Amino acid sequence: MNILIEKLKEYAEFPAIIWNNKFYSYNELFVKYNEALAFIHLKGVNEGEVVSLIGDFTPNTIALMFALIQNNNIIVPFNSTIKDSEQVKFDIACVQKTILVNVVNDNYSIELRDDQGDHSLYEIIRERKKPGLVLFTSGTSGNPKGAVHDFSRLLAKFSIGRKSMSTVNFLLFDHWGGLNTMFHTLSNGGVVLTLRDRKPDSICAFIEKHKIELLPASPTFLNLMLMSEANKRYDLSSLKLITYGTEPMPLSTLERLKKAFPEVKLQQTYGLIELGVMRSKSESDNSLWVKVGGEGFETRVFNGLLEIKAESAMLGYLNAPSPFNEDGWFMTGDEVEVKGEYIKILGRKSEIINVGGEKVYPQEVENIIQELDNIAEVTVFGQKNSIMGNIVCAKIRLISDEEKKVFVTRLKIHCKEKLQSFKIPVKVIIEDEPQFSERYKKKRQ
């Protein structure tokens, strides 16, 4: 951690954060860090205590994060504003104290919770005298699972200097993707460029204004951006790299992206809440084949499923059995195809639809449907059926109105050319509801 603090001093007068259209230098961030450290000492936040931090990438939220790391706290980050459905996470994480940052004026306050912060995984971190980090994964059943990390292991990689591109902090504060971008930027003298409004037009305007070079985003966001043509309304010539991850990328979206940004490098990322972000290299800009690994990561494929061994792996889940085997390999549950050093992620094993004994990957079908005109979004899922076991269904949001029968016929004829018959959606539901979450990730239930 001291290294991160050293960086704040080293980059002194350089800009560290743009927040609410105002620059904050590394010096200013260092001052705020010292204030935050004084605050938590004054409020009696002891080493090893479980503290939730509710905020966003504001100067004080970042300063508090640094201070809590320095104080060896177990940190549970949340995005402001907390949703009712997230309240359960405070209990799962045994949160003892909550620091709430007002994301409008950046003031903060602390509240005590009636919890002792007892958990066997926390004891390991406390014995090591290290900071901890708790991140939540939604889990296939919909119940959040809390992943406990030794924060120092996740931060270890930031001691090696790397080139920092001007990056928009698109991914959110309560996930490793967002935090990873922030730590990478700050440890390399870059500027954390952040905005609350993550709609395509706002992001594109922000890229134009700050001449941003790197856009880390989700395939869902990129698809919506292309569909809205927001990228055509702004000068995005500063962009050098677009990275995509958090969910599988439809090939059709990738191809449209390449057409829209012929000069920009497109790179797939692969990260998991349980393990951190791996280094990755796409075979080419318009290829879904990717090489993953890098220092501290080993990968292997067993029974078609990707397994990873990582130095930065979490200690375990707070409220679920360990997903590691006895040798420490993490079973990702991601089905992959292998080609030499490259892999292609087919989808989550749990999402595969079994139609009369045949496997259907929702992403493969979605990919084909996305090729049609007038598709805003599509989600493919299975439904129980007494003849085939399951049938394939597709929920579709259209860009503009179209008569259902005409559309369904068009869809089926297109699918028939590209897919085996058992993969073609039997039921087609047309809905106006958006199918993505606030993370710009496809909602699958």
Added chain:
Amino acid sequence: MVTKNEIIEIIFQSIEDINNENGIDIAKDVNTKLFGSDSELDSILLVNLIVAVEENIEELSGKYIPIADERAFSSENSPFKSIETLADYIKTLLDE
């Protein structure tokens, strides 16, 4: 009250949809075999037809009737023998 003739019309309409979508030509005839060795429909087409009929029935009657449930398969006289038997079966379900 939905009549048997209306049900047959719905089945014919559904067959026409399936024909258009798949570039095939299943006869719109009450004697057309839906299931079994002398049927032109494979299991996927049958499932597609059943779902189409269910959707069209729901549109007409406002009621969702699951046609292919346990009962349909356990009954001695399969409702999927022909369009005629299917129409009778749906009529019974609707009248219940």
